[in-house]
Amino acid sequence: MTEEHEAGPLDDAEVRDELPEDLQPSAFVGPYIFPNNNRRRIPGVLYLILGAACAALWAVASDESPLVNGGTLLAAVLLGLIGAYHLVAGWNLDVDERDALVAATSAVGFPVGHASAQMGWRGYLSRPTWRILLYSAEMPPRQRGLVLVDGVDGQVLEYFTEDNPEDWSDLSDA
Template sequence: MDDQHDEETTSDAEVRDELPEDLNVSEFVGPYVFPNNNRRRVPGYLYLLIAAGCIATWAIAGPDGVLVNRGLLFAGIGLAIIGAYHLLAGWNLDVDERDA
């Protein structure tokens, strides 16, 4: 087998590097705006509502229910914890990204 390479030479002027499109300075549109954490409160309220429904269903059916058992109580407690976390994480910080 004969390994032959094309001996076409290219000058340094022909080889060009370019930045990716997201780093192109000529297309700069302004400072980056961070999203607001207040959006986390909506799922938090939904988790708390579903948790209240799970716990209420368990309380009405009693601990000896056939279709409703302790799993529904544990799901309600877990959803309440997650909902509380979302409400705490969605607290309005009142800090601008330029001030940080």
């Protein structure tokens, strides 16, 4: 126990949460590079190698060893299926958030001010999809929109626009 804690429990006002220096967003300079989905292929290959090793072990030692049985073959099949899924679901993310924002801006039909991009995945094969929330360029924004852009080929999948129902009057310049 340190000296400052020996006197008793700290008051709530004395407790401060702090991010480590390497996670401080204000210290970051430069564009953020979103991780590519094709990294899923690495564990996929590892699962396939482990599955092949289990199948080989079962084929060689299943008759002599009490430790190698049908469970080893089942593990080989399951590891093979999971590995194949990882290879198929490891889409290459060819469209970054800037390209997705350009596609979204052309789809909504109004000048865009503030926008936010979020990566999501759709379908059983986890195809990467950018979800772009945009506001019109006026202050306060009169319109907003939500656009889904495919992360593999940049195609606009769906979009929705509406008049902005939010009340921004308390944020106006006084």
